[in-house]
Amino acid sequence: MREKLEEIRAEAERVIAKATDLNVLEEARVKFLGRKGMVTDVLRGLGQLSAELRPVIGQAANEIKTAISNALDERKTALESETSEQRAESDRVDLSLPGRRPRPGHLHLTPTVSNEICDIFRELGFQIATGPDVETEYYNFDSLNTPSDHPARDSHDTFFVKPGVVLRTHTSPVQMRVMEKTQPPVAVVVPGRVYRVDYDASHSPMFFQVEGLLVDKNVTFADLKGTLIAFVHRFFGSDVKLRFRPHFFPFTEPSAEVDISCTVCAGKGCRVCKNSGWLEILGCGMVHPEVFRYANYDYETYAGYAFGMGVERIAMLRHAISSISHLYENDLRFLEQF
Ligand code: DAH
Numbered sequence: 001m002r003e004k005l006e007e008i009r010a011e012a013e014r015v016i017a018k019a020t021d022l023n024v025l026e027e028a029r030v031k032f033l034g035r036k037g038m039v040t041d042v043l044r045g046l047g048q049l050s051a052e053l054r055p056v057i058g059q060a061a062n063e064i065k066t067a068i069s070n071a072l073d074e075r076k077t078a079l080e081s082e083t084s085e086q087r088a089e090s091d092r093v094d095l096s097l098p099g100r101r102p103r104p105g106h107l108h109l110t111p112t113v114s115n116e117i118c119d120i121f122r123e124l125g126f127q128i129a130t131g132p133d134v135e136t137e138y139y140n141f142d143s144l145n146t147p148s149d150h151p152a153r154d155s156h157d158t159f160f161v162k163p164g165v166v167l168r169t170h171t172s173p174v175q176m177r178v179m180e181k182t183q184p185p186v187a188v189v190v191p192g193r194v195y196r197v198d199y200d201a202s203h204s205p206m207f208f209q210v211e212g213l214l215v216d217k218n219v220t221f222a223d224l225k226g227t228l229i230a231f232v233h234r235f236f237g238s239d240v241k242l243r244f245r246p247h248f249f250p251f252t253e254p255s256a257e258v259d260i261s262c263t264v265c266a267g268k269g270c271r272v273c274k275n276s277g278w279l280e281i282l283g284c285g286m287v288h289p290e291v292f293r294y295a296n297y298d299y300e301t302y303a304g305y306a307f308g309m310g311v312e313r314i315a316m317l318r319h320a321i322s323s324i325s326h327l328y329e330n331d332l333r334f335l336e337q338f
Pocket of ligand 1: 169170171172211212249251252282283284285286305306307308309
């Protein structure tokens, strides 16, 4: 019996010394000291021993049990500190390594061009104004002298949110929102999204416009021309020519569309300008007296001009981009060029 106990102790010491991780150690504990373990087995057999032998073997078995238990504890502590050292080693941070440089993004071409347009007008003394994308028919059409049966409404192909409420088809409604809140003099530019039921190479159902409005005493069409010429020369270059073509808008009278000499062929004629030498860039005119009436402005005292341009169109002309869809397909090979 004694010999057997010594064998168990020797084996336990060997196994414990060899254990390289905590799981193996736990297996050893179960094997020797567990409920069905080898030492427990011996202790359970004590009853069959003679009365003299019983206390002797019992004491020896308990000693071995304590010894194995201590050996397990010691090994456990050693293994635990080893693993924390290993962890410290693998987690070590090399402070001398260069950092990971974040890949900086940049603004999309459309807002970049919109900002550039607004900045030029800001230098000319205009302030920035904005209005809601979801707009009432009153602001989008009626107050801009466009009654419900007006033919100009057709060309706008409007998205209706519910009766009387639309996704604005242009930034012009913000003219009225500004005039309602301010007395002249007024000089604002309005960047923003607009929406039309329209989709092809040059049209997107959502696109951006920049609107302009200036109201004061003694404002003339010459002021409008001077401002737009200054803008075009700053944006496209001072060698670009402008042409004011008579046009119709319900909210301006007289109205005009502005063409610039083709930025690709300088007016000689090419595919981009369809051999005309000219590219249309915006609509403009003198604010209609009826619009002033809606704004409660005295049209005997004040005069004003307004203009509106499509941001994507201007970006496309400047960079010779063939289709507006390039601006909305999120192809980084395209977008990263700007
Ligand atoms: N709102 C017009 C459009 O979307 C553009 C425009 C034309 C704006 C003349 C104006 C203007 O302010 O005076 O087609």
